[in-house]
Amino acid sequence: LFFVIQVVDAQYTHYFKNYTLSDYKASNQNWDISKSNDGKLFVANNDGLLEFDGLNWNLWEMPNKAIIRSxxxxxxxxxxxxxxxxxYFLKNPKGVYEYHSLIKLLDKFKIHEDEEFWQIILFKGAIVFRSFLSIHILEDDKISSYNLPSIAMSCNVVEGKLYVSTLDKGIFILENKNLIPFFNHSLLQNTKxxxxxxxxxNQLLISTALSGLFLLDHNKIVSWKTAINPIIKxxxxxxxxxxPSGDMVFGTIKNGIYITDKDGEILFHLNKEVGLLNNTILGQSVSKGNELWLGLDNGLASIDLDKxxxxxxxxxxxxxxxxxxxxYKGIIYIGSNTGLYFLDNKNKLNFIEGSQGQVWNLKEVNGELFCGHNNGTYLLQNKQLKLISNFAGGWVLKKVPEEKDFYIQGTYVGLVSFNKLNGEWKATHLGKTTIPIKYLVFENKTTAWVAHASKGLYRVKFNKNYDSIVEFKDFRNKGLWSDFFVKIYKINNTIAFHTNKGWQMYEPLLDSILPFNLLNDKEEVKDGYIISEDDIQKLAFKYKNSINFDPFSNGFGxxxxxxxxFKKRLITGNENISKISDSTLALNLYDGFMLINTANLENAITLKKPIIEKLSINNKAIDLKTDPILIPFGNNNITINVSSPLSSNHTFEYQLSNFYFKAPWVETKNGILEFSNLSDGSYTLLINTKGSKQSKSSNLRIDFKVLSPWYKDTFGFIIYALLLLLSALTIYFLHKRKIKKExxxxxxxxxxxxxxxxxERARENEKEIIKLKNESLENEVNLKSKQLANSAMALIKKNETLQHLKESFIKHKENFNNQYLFKNLIKQLDDSIEHKDEWELFEYNFNQVHEAFFNQLKAQFSELNKKDLKACAYIKMNLTTKEISTLFNISIRGVETLRYRLKGKLNLAKSDSLKGFLQNFN
Structure with missing residues (x-):
């Protein structure tokens, strides 16, 4: 990649990652930064000490919540x-970093007011703390302090010697526990x-903030004539x-970082213009593996220099x-959604006029560059475009096998052929279909497979002149698992298809589509698809969490x-890896592209055994050295924080088991394991660091025991024994008490x-007496009843006699000369028939027998008159109507009328028996 690393104004960068305030959840300014041997990152932040284990951030504050500068x-x-x-901060057995002040070790030296310590370095096993006014050296828990003649700007250890650079007194060196002048020059006056x-x-390189770089050799100082010097000024x-390579990193206040070779020639520049969060570098550190960490004025960044x-x-x-x-001809051309660009020899981006719009495909054809464009297809000549086809949307262009000058293109409007005649390219629409065709693969020289941009798969046959389609066969009903977004490839002479349900292949003998088990049987291949172009020997598979090469090798992955x-930077459905050189590939991104060196692909997966950071029970941290780990039964909420800072691209996997069960493995991405309400017993927890695919680290084992509840431990058994004894005693005494009670x-x-x-004997005697009394009373009642009946019958007889006598008198009334005497006689007879005294005597005797019959009857039926009461008594005595008529001195009909009226006064229905009612009335 000579063209990449030789440029000055290049926008090529190493991979870097920004960390914002929302990532680490602390203040914006980060003053110093360093990594521990176990891979943890520590940052001096305005809010305190930041800790990062690769997955999680923690903040440890100073006791006075002061800013940490170094x-x-x-x-x-x-x-x-x-x-x-x-x-210093030191991690306690519970996994918590605690601060320990060293100020108390200062003997008689006093810290100056408002003094801050801006630098800490290691010198021969001692720790050197530098402020602007003094330096303090910690060795064997003792501190040696030194005041300085001028403001101290930096401390450096060079070849085992400690140098202290001041603002206007030059450079000092520590010898025999004394700071003595080493070098001073006017060039360094008032220079940071x-x-x-x-x-x-073997020269001493002096780097200054604004005066540039100087070389010091045998007390002679000269400005270093190199490319970086004017830039840092x-x-x-x-x-x-x-x-470690000798290359140098220069962090600036105004324009990010520059990396140069040992001669000061710029290799790499990273600033806000290419994505860094901030241009002000407050701290920087190089860790193992050539990972450069930057503390920024607003955030953090890591740069992977080793890849x-x-x-x-x-x-x-x-x-x-x-x-x-x-x-193309040593120049990088880039097709984007805004047009066609190229990079010049300084890697400056240049736009080719007339290319505005979507560029889909760039293809070198017989030494010429085709540009498949939204508007059609262009030919690039001398960095100018010539339209050779106005069929819109040049998605894909493939050479016809065994033909020199024939090419077939998939476009928005179907298939187009290109043929070079007399030095000119001719584009011909092949007819049959105008569907948009995005994918095209040749089965043989006259047969090709094409796929619709969204839905559909077709097999196409061309005529021998490649100017028309002779057959266009729809294969959507030939066993294809899904019609949507079908991708077509030719793998080892097999036509293969990928859908969202897996891989399939064309079987010519059956003229059908079958599962492609060679790929489906490999889990990592089944869910991926090919994104590399045809001219790349190593097939590139886009998988869930990576791009993998050589899927048919044993070392896939x-x-x-x-x-x-490339996370969140790919254009889904349009991922593409193209060949730049034999060892360099290019991956398209939504905001640029990535150059991949195939000679140094990531082969080693670094996965280290997890480390326990913290173990909490009910939100209370416990000593990590505790063995065995005992957890109370009640409310046993357990939280375990693990990390693996030296691992990369990892998650964690854990399995909990005990004597009775073994849980399945569970994956966690944040390194936090939580368990609650575990039953009592001994448990084993296995945790490993998990990479992509099936790669795992060795297991970390944690054994712990959930204590039995009080009612199941020794104390509980003592309680049970006491309760049992108490129960036995209680039963004994209760039994004894029961016997006594019985x-x-x-x-x-x-x-x-x-x-x-x-x-009972007394009651029987009493009953006998009562019985005798009752029998006596009953005899008396029977006697009285008989007397009453006799009295009534005598009265009836008397009244009948008197009535007959009266009737006889009346019958012979005319024989009486004295009518007055006659009437008087009749009246006396009537009075004798209705004699009041006889009735009152009858009533008294009747009540004696029938227990105050009249009183009760009058109490319930107040409308009854004296005549009614007499009638009721006669009826109750079971006298006949005739006998009653004799006693009342009325006719039988009069008695019937009287009975009828009595029913009404006694509230009896017509069907009710008056006689039955009165005989039962008590």
Whole structure:
């Protein structure tokens, strides 16, 4: 890639990734940056110390929440410099970083007011803290402090010696625990020296902020005549680093970073114009694997310097979405949705006039460049376009096998043939169909397969002159799994099709489409599709998380381009890998393209065993060194944070098991494992780092035990034993009490039985007495009833006699001369018949027998008169109508009338028996 790395104003860049405030959730400014040996990134941020394990960010604040200006990682400590403070963070056994101040180790030296510590470096195993006013060297838990004669701008270790550069007193060197002058010159007066380093010519390179670069050799200082020098003067150098290769990194205040070779010639420039978040570099660090980290004035960035892949990115949007790239006669041509471009010898982007609009396809044909365009097809001649076909939409152009000058093209309006006659290209529409054809593959010289841009698959046969179609056969009903977005390929002389349901192939003997099991049986191939052009030997498969090469080799998946390089930058459905040179491919992107070095494809997958960062029970961190890990039964919410900073493009997979079960493997992308409400018992947790495909690291094993609840442990068994003993004693005493109670009950029962027998005997005697009394009363009642009946019958007889006598008198009334005497006699007879005293005596005797019959009857039926009551008594005594008429001295009809009226007064229905009612009335 000589043309890539030799340019000055190139927009080619290494792969880099930005980290915004929303990613790391802290302040914008990042002053210093470094990686630990286990792969963790630590950043000096305005809000504190940032930690990044490759997946998750953590923030550890200073006790006074001060800004951290500098940091250095040495052994297990992260040394930091802050406002009037310096010290270190150390991870405690619970996985939490705790701050330890070193200020207390200062003897009589006092920190100056408003002093900040801007740099920390390692010097012969000692830690050097630099502010503008002093330096402090920590060694064996003791600090040596030095005041400076001028403002200290930087400290550097060169060939085992410590140099301190000041603003206007030159450079000092530490010897025998004394700072002594080393070099001073007018060129360095009032100059901010950023760095000192040795060149391969044994000269001392002095880098300054605004005065440029100087070379110091035997006390002679000269300006370094190199390409980078005027640039850093213009853009203000702020940070300097040297790569293991000898290449140099210059971080500026105004224009991002520049990477040069050891001679100062620019290899690579990255700034906001090509996608960096910010042009101000506050901190930079080179970690293992040539990964360059940048602390910016607004965010962070990482640059992968070790990978041989480069990007051409157009942040301005001028280029647009790229659809095809070709190296034509040593010049890179780029077809995008805005037109056709080329890169000049300085990699400047140039637009070819007249190409405005969508470019679909670039194809070299017999030394000439065809441009398939939205408007038709153009021929490029001397960087100018010539329209050779006005059939719109030149999607795909393929050479007819075994024919020199015949090409077939798929367009918006069907198939078009190109044939060169007399030095001129002629375009002919082949007829038969005008459907838009996006995919075209030849089966043989006269037969091709074509696919509709959206839906449909067809087999086409051409005539021998390739100026018409003789057969256009629809294959949508020939076993194709899906009609939509069919892609066509020729793999090992087999016509293959890819749909969203997998791979199929054409079987000529059956003239049908069958499953292509050779590809479907490979999971990684089944879900992918080919995006490389025909002239590329290594087939490139677009898979879920990568682009893989050589699908039929045993090592499929090892030679690949990881998704991190193109994530969210591909044009779905129009991915395309084209050949730039024998070792370089180009992948189109929505904002440019990527150059892939096939000689150095990513072969090794780095997957390291996970590390436990933190283990929390009910949100409370526990000591990671605890063995065994014991977890209380109640509310056992367990959170385990794991990381694998040295792994790349990874997730995690875990499996929980115990004596009774083994759970399936579960994937987690954020390194956080959570478990809750586990039953008691011993558990084994296996965790591995998982890459793409089936690659995994070795397992991390965590054994822990969920303690039994109190009712199942020793304490519980003691409680149960005590309860059992208490229960036995309780049963014994209850049984004893029961026996005693039963004895008492027997005594009581015996007493009660005796009393009952006596009571029963008394009651029987009483009953006998009552019976005798009742019999006596009954005899008395019967006697009275008989007397009452006799009395009534006597009264009836008397009244009948008197009535007969009265009737006789009345019958012989005319024989009476004295009528007054006659009437008086009749009246006396009537009075005798209705004698009041006789009735009252009858009523009294009746009540004696029938328990106050009249009183109760009058109480319930107040309308009854004296005559009614008499009638009721007679009826109750079962007297006949005639007998009643005699007693009332009325006719039988009069008695019937009386009975009728009585029914009404007694509220009886017509069908009710008056006699039955009165006899039952009590």
């Amino acid at each position: 940091l250095l990682i040495y052994q297990n400590r992260i040394y930091v410099g802050s406002y009037e403070e310096f010290g 020296i950023i760095s000192l380093t040795k060149t391969d010519t 213009k853009y203000q150098l702020n940070k300097f680093s040297q790569l 041989p892949n480069f990007f051409y990115t157009d942040v301005s949007g001028k280029l647009g979405a790229v659809y095809d790239i070709i190296n 090892k030679a690949k381009v990881s998704e991190k390089y 004895q008492n009950l027997l005594k009581i029962k015996y007493s009660k039985t005796q009393k009952k027998l006596l009571d």
